[in-house]
Amino acid sequence: MITVLHVTETPTLFDWAGGSAAFERLINAFYDRVEGDELLTPLFPGGVSDEHRTHVTAWWSEVFGGPAEYSSELGGYHRMVNKHVDLGITPEQRYRFASLMSLAADDAGLPDDPEFRAAFVGYVEWGTRIALANSQPGADIVQQAPVPRWGWGVAPPYQPSN
Ligand code: HEM
Numbered sequence: 001m002i003t004v005l006h007v008t009e010t011p012t013l014f015d016w017a018g019g020s021a022a023f024e025r026l027i028n029a030f031y032d033r034v035e036g037d038e039l040l041t042p043l044f045p046g047g048v049s050d051e052h053r054t055h056v057t058a059w060w061s062e063v064f065g066g067p068a069e070y071s072s073e074l075g076g077y078h079r080m081v082n083k084h085v086d087l088g089i090t091p092e093q094r095y096r097f098a099s100l101m102s103l104a105a106d107d108a109g110l111p112d113d114p115e116f117r118a119a120f121v122g123y124v125e126w127g128t129r130i131a132l133a134n135s136q137p138g139a140d141i142v143q144q145a146p147v148p149r150w151g152w153g154v155a156p157p158y159q160p161s162n
Contacts, residue, residue, distance in 0.1 A: 010156045012065025013119055017110050020061060027057040030104035039096045043087060062147050063123065070147055077145045087135040094132045098124050115155045123150045 017023065031048040034040045044052075058070040059080060070076060089097075101124045105117070134141050 010152065010159075013116065013150060013152065014061060014064040014066035016116055016157065017064065020057075020066065022108065022110060023057050023061045023064070023066070025108035026104055026110060027053055027060060029107035030101055031056075033100045033104055033107075034097075037096060037100065039093050040100070043089070043093065059147070063150050065149060065151075068147070077147050078143055080147075081134055081141055081143065081145075084131045084135045085139070085141065086137060087131075088137065089132045089135040091132065094128045097131075098128045113157065115152060115157050118155060119150065119152050122153060123148075 014023070017026075031044075031053055034044060035047050055070070055074055058067075058074060062068050062070045070080070098121075102117075102121060105120060106112070110116070110120070133139060
């Protein structure tokens with residue numbers, strides 16, 4: 001008797017989005033919007049540098065399943081978390097940040113299937129709430145933690161079996 005095993009691998013969110021080039025487009029589109037936003041510009045006086053954009057692209061790529069360069073080259077979670085200390089992010093700024101991320105995903109032509117976008121905004125919601133909490137004066141901050149690796153959650157992409 002022959003048994004046929006059908007194995008379909010679920011792609012990482014990084015690969016599904018289009019890899020490094022897609023995350024570069026996303027982060028540049030996002031900070032282009034930030035630079036024109038009256039609520040967020042006070043947090044980025046003088047604009048958002050190429051270096052900042054490159055670092056944040058590395059963070060997002062790693063979180064979504066791409067190369068772990070933010071951990072190996074830039075200082076990992078510890079560096080990211082300390083960048084937010086004492087920024088005093090307001091709930092309005094958090095919400096604006098999250099909204100602009102969703103719009104930037106459209107600007108950058110990221111996949112717009114409901115499964116990908118649900119996972120994407122799930123991470124945005126999670127990350128922005130953590131950033132807000134960590135940015136408050138006197139916040140009790142976890143200094144060392146792994147960079148998260150985000151997944152599809154309950155709805156991976158629908159892949160017909162034949
Ligand atoms: C999903 C949520 C977020 C992620 C993944 C994220 C990621 C990062 C990373 C990786 C850095 C450090 C870049 C480097 O290594 O040089 C950073 C810095 C920064 N983030 Fe966030 N962030 C998030 C939410 C927010 C929010 C909600 C705000 C404000 C509304 C914010 C404001 C900033 C600012 C102002 C810096 C620069 C600080 C400095 O260089 O002095 N972030 N962010």
